[in-house]
Amino acid sequence: xxxxxxxxxxxxxxxxxxxxxxxxxxxxxxxxxxxxxxxxxxxxxxxxxxxxxxxxxxxxxxxxxxxxxxxxxxxxxxxxxxxxxxxxxxxxxxxxxxxxxxxxxxxxxxxxxxxxxxxxxxxxxxxxxxxxxxxxxxxxxxxxxxxxxxxxxxxxxxxxxxxxxxxxxxxxxxxxxxxxxxxxxxxxxxxxxxxxxxxxxxxxxxxxxxxxxxxxxxxxxxxxxxxxxxxxxxxxxxxxxxxxxxxxxxxxxxxxxxxxxxxxxxxxxxxxxxxxxxxxxxxxxxxxxxxxxxxxxxxxxxxxxxxxxxxxxxxxxxxxxxxxxxxxxxxxxxxxxxxxxxxxxxxxxxxxxxxxxxxx
Amino acid sequence: xxxxxxxxxxxxxxxxxxxxxxxxxxxxxxxxxxxxxxxxxxxxxxxxxxxxxxxxxxxxxxxxxxxxxxxxxxxxxxxxxxxxxxxxxxxxxxxxxxxxxxxxxxxxxxxxxxxxxxxxxxxxxxxxxxxxxxxxxxxxxxxxxxxxxxxxxxxxxxxxxxxxxxxxxxxxxxxxxxxxxxxxxxxxxxxxxxxxxxxxxxxxxxxxxxxxxxxxxxxxxxxxxxxxxxxxxxxxxxxxxxxxxxxxxxxxxxxxxxxxxxxxxxxxxxxxxxxxxxxxxxxxxxxxxxxxxxxxxxxxxxxxxxxxxxxxxxxxxxxxxxxxxxxxxxxxxxxxxxxxxxxxxxxxxxxxxxxxxxxxxxxxxxxxxxxxxxxxxxxxxxxxxxxxxxxxxxxxxxxxxxxxxxxxxxxxxxxxxxxxxxxxxxxxxxxxxxxxxxxxxxxxxxxxxxxxxxxxxxxxxxxx
Numbered sequence: 001x002x003x004x005x006x007x008x009x010x011x012x013x014x015x016x017x018x019x020x021x022x023x024x025x026x027x028x029x030x031x032x033x034x035x036x037x038x039x040x041x042x043x044x045x046x047x048x049x050x051x052x053x054x055x056x057x058x059x060x061x062x063x064x065x066x067x068x069x070x071x072x073x074x075x076x077x078x079x080x081x082x083x084x085x086x087x088x089x090x091x092x093x094x095x096x097x098x099x100x101x102x103x104x105x106x107x108x109x110x111x112x113x114x115x116x117x118x119x120x121x122x123x124x125x126x127x128x129x130x131x132x133x134x135x136x137x138x139x140x141x142x143x144x145x146x147x148x149x150x151x152x153x154x155x156x157x158x159x160x161x162x163x164x165x166x167x168x169x170x171x172x173x174x175x176x177x178x179x180x181x182x183x184x185x186x187x188x189x190x191x192x193x194x195x196x197x198x199x200x201x202x203x204x205x206x207x208x209x210x211x212x213x214x215x216x217x218x219x220x221x222x223x224x225x226x227x228x229x230x231x232x233x234x235x236x237x238x239x240x241x242x243x244x245x246x247x248x249x250x251x252x253x254x255x256x257x258x259x260x261x262x263x264x265x266x267x268x269x270x271x272x273x274x275x276x277x278x279x280x281x282x283x284x285x286x287x288x289x290x291x292x293x294x295x296x297x298x299x300x301x302x303x304x305x306x307x308x309x310x311x312x313x314x315x316x317x318x319x320x321x322x323x324x325x326x327x328x329x330x331x332x333x334x335x336x337x338x339x340x341x342x343x344x345x346x347x348x349x350x351x352x353x354x355x356x357x358x359x360x
Numbered sequence: 361x362x363x364x365x366x367x368x369x370x371x372x373x374x375x376x377x378x379x380x381x382x383x384x385x386x387x388x389x390x391x392x393x394x395x396x397x398x399x400x401x402x403x404x405x406x407x408x409x410x411x412x413x414x415x416x417x418x419x420x421x422x423x424x425x426x427x428x429x430x431x432x433x434x435x436x437x438x439x440x441x442x443x444x445x446x447x448x449x450x451x452x453x454x455x456x457x458x459x460x461x462x463x464x465x466x467x468x469x470x471x472x473x474x475x476x477x478x479x480x481x482x483x484x485x486x487x488x489x490x491x492x493x494x495x496x497x498x499x500x501x502x503x504x505x506x507x508x509x510x511x512x513x514x515x516x517x518x519x520x521x522x523x524x525x526x527x528x529x530x531x532x533x534x535x536x537x538x539x540x541x542x543x544x545x546x547x548x549x550x551x552x553x554x555x556x557x558x559x560x561x562x563x564x565x566x567x568x569x570x571x572x573x574x575x576x577x578x579x580x581x582x583x584x585x586x587x588x589x590x591x592x593x594x595x596x597x598x599x600x601x602x603x604x605x606x607x608x609x610x611x612x613x614x615x616x617x618x619x620x621x622x623x624x625x626x627x628x629x630x631x632x633x634x635x636x637x638x639x640x641x642x643x644x645x646x647x648x649x650x651x652x653x654x655x656x657x658x659x660x661x662x663x664x665x666x667x668x669x670x671x672x673x674x675x676x677x678x679x680x681x682x683x684x685x686x687x688x689x690x691x692x693x694x695x696x697x698x699x700x701x702x703x704x705x706x707x708x709x710x711x712x713x714x715x716x717x718x719x720x721x722x723x724x725x726x727x728x729x730x731x732x733x734x735x736x737x738x739x740x741x742x743x744x745x746x747x748x749x750x751x752x753x754x755x756x757x758x759x760x761x762x763x764x765x766x767x768x769x770x771x772x773x774x775x776x777x778x779x780x781x782x783x784x785x786x787x788x789x790x791x792x793x794x795x796x797x798x799x800x801x802x803x804x805x806x807x808x809x810x811x812x813x814x815x816x817x818x819x820x821x822x823x824x
Contacts, residue, residue, distance in 0.1 A: 077475045092365075109437070117428075166705075
């Protein structure tokens with residue numbers, strides 16, 4: 001019973017849970033790029049800094065603007081898989097939360113559509129001709145759209161966890177939102193800066209290899225990215241502390257329980273590794289492969305750890321024992337081999353596509 | 361018994377309309393994207409073999425449109441359709457996910473390929489050689505058509521589950537009787553939409569002269585040729601539908617027949633123009649006409665999707681689940697224990713409803729009827745029952761599946777039925793603050809029970 005979560009669950013449940021967690025992490029990594037990227041652009045536009053090129057026109061901002069639309073596409077596409085698996089794992093609570101939030105929940109679709117087009121607009125040259133009020137506020141508005149979507153998902157999770165409130169939410173049509181939800185959001189929003197730093201770090205480093213080395217900008221970018229990541233990790237740490245403190249004692253001790261503790265440690269070690277990796281790069285004023293690998297490892301560790309802890313918290317509210325038979329029943333239907341076959345084939349084809357454009 | 365989820369009120373719109381509206385937009389965009397992939401491959405080939413002077417310029421412009429429309433609106437309305445299905449009928453989408461999640465997961469891997477191949481082309485095609493560009497486009501087109509292939513199996517299963525009803529084998533469900541006709545039909549629709557959109561896009565390209573545009577349009581028109589197969593594919597699809605569904609489409613249900621006629625009429629108009637004008641006489645088509653044809657195509661899609669949604673009645677998954685989320689096998693029991701025993705959700709605005717019996721009636725209506733009826737808006741029961749006297753109403757509702765075969769059997773006790781009858785009456789009377797129940801005495805209830813027994817618990821719609 002004390003084996004590591006999610007292996008501590010029965011086979012079918014553990015299998016769906018693992019797939020859910022894995023695909024959720026991919027989705028989150030890309031979503032982080034968009035979330036932190038749009039916040040960064042909003043900040044860089046509002047506070048242009050004192051150097052000759054305003055922050056929003058510096059290579060880092062240009063790079064982020066260039067890639068956020070793709071990352072959003074990726075985040076949405078990657079998000080389909082966890083959206084599928086969550087319906088198998090927690091059908092009743094997920095559907096009920098959707099229904100109780102009703103039209104408020106459905107707003108995320110138009111908001112995402114608007115934000116998506118805004119990302120393309122921010123990247124285009126049209127916007128440079130617009131009045132400065134618009135130019136400054138548009139990035140801010142875009143970031144707010146993503147914050148709103150994130151807020152909705154967090155509320156959805158929280159509503160789904162509290163079955164005891166469902167009937168009342170249904171009749172009153174108001175959603176109780178605890179202040180601790182802000183701390184919870186704080187963790188992943190701040191944490192998303194760490195992901196942004198790692199991904200853009202690789203983007204810049206691989207570009208540097210290809211183009212003639214522009215050491216000057218790279219120096220600056222190494223420092224910028226290190227600051228972005230350290231800022232994010234610090235804020236995420238503080239939020240995590242507040243959130244932990246807001247949890248009931250029973251949940252707190254569940255996070256320290258034997259089948260979970262390792263993941264908590266993994267998350268903490270992941271953060272420490274990232275901090276060290278970025279400090280090195282800050283000091284050397286250089287993005288290097290070795291240290292980028294180091295922060296990437298730290299990031300993956302921290303993302304896995306926190307993703308799993310997030311699930312453990314949910315399971316303190318939802319009695320998963322009752323759901324085991326449903327997972328078992330779902331696992332009886334055919335088609336797994338079809339999925340595995342196509343997953344393999346399409347992974348190969350995706351790699352092939354990337355090689356096609358890389359080698360030419 | 362199946363899980364009871366909270367039921368939301370969509371005002372005057374009935375839930376099915378909300379669902380259809382989102383579905384139509386998504387299907388239209390998604391099919392455009394599927395056809396777009398094939399069209400681009402074709403033009404890339406024309407460019408590579410020097411058969412078209414402006415093909416490269418066209419590919420560049422068209423792909424931008426495709427990315428801006430299909431990658432954003434197409435993808436997000438896809439998520440939207442999923443979330444909307446949860447809003448409308450969690451039990452339906454839940455059953456679909458349970459039965460087909462691995463196929464959906466397989467479809468997801470094609471989405472990933474589609475996005476990667478598409479973006480690789482989008483970002484790099486200016487510096488890529490022709491063969492590489494063609495490879496990327498072919499992968500993109502393949503991935504998007506495969507996503508159609510997979511989702512088509514799941515959607516057609518809802519309407520024509522075929523042998524799956526007995527075997528519950530995933531292959532029987534997926535390759536159901538409707539699978540091939542609808543796959544081929546949708547593929548033709550896809551190439552048609554992409555062709556019509558291309559005619560519009562070509563007109564917006566100010567840097568190509570009129571002769572160049574004419575050439576491009578004539579080449580595009582070849583993608584409209586498959587439309588000649590549409591009548592046959594449509595007839596094939598109709599032929600595999602369950603007889604009762606087919607009957608409603610072909611006249612049994614006025615609304616359904618109307619939508620069907622819209623769809624057929626619009627398709628015929630496009631087809632006639634495309635084949636006679638664009639293909640045979642090589643006419644030029646301006647932006648406005650192209651747009652008009654696209655609007656017609658949207659109308660055809662809308663009609664078609666309405667028919668698809670509507671002709672499943674009284675089921676949301678044929679023979680498996682009624683539209684109101686009640687399982688056919690649960691009806692006999694619900695006749696005894698009632699339909700409210702496991703519904704944890706109280707009535708909204710209960711204070712407006714004066715008596716306990718009326719409140720029960722409101723809950724029964726919410727559970728069993730509100731998926732297809734509103735009280736006052738579209739398909740309003742107040743309107744439909746306007747001319748019936750009290751006993752007529754009791755009998756017709758007790759024999760619901762015989763009153764109209766596209767309604768499920770009533771799944772509750774005699775008392776619940778009487779409560780619902782009173783509730784409908786009260787509502788038709790303008791929701792007064794006080795209400796004298798005419799009768800809910802033993803005699804009435806036993807008469808209702810007799811009617812319920814006569815009606816039986818089976819649907820009027822059976823597997824052949």
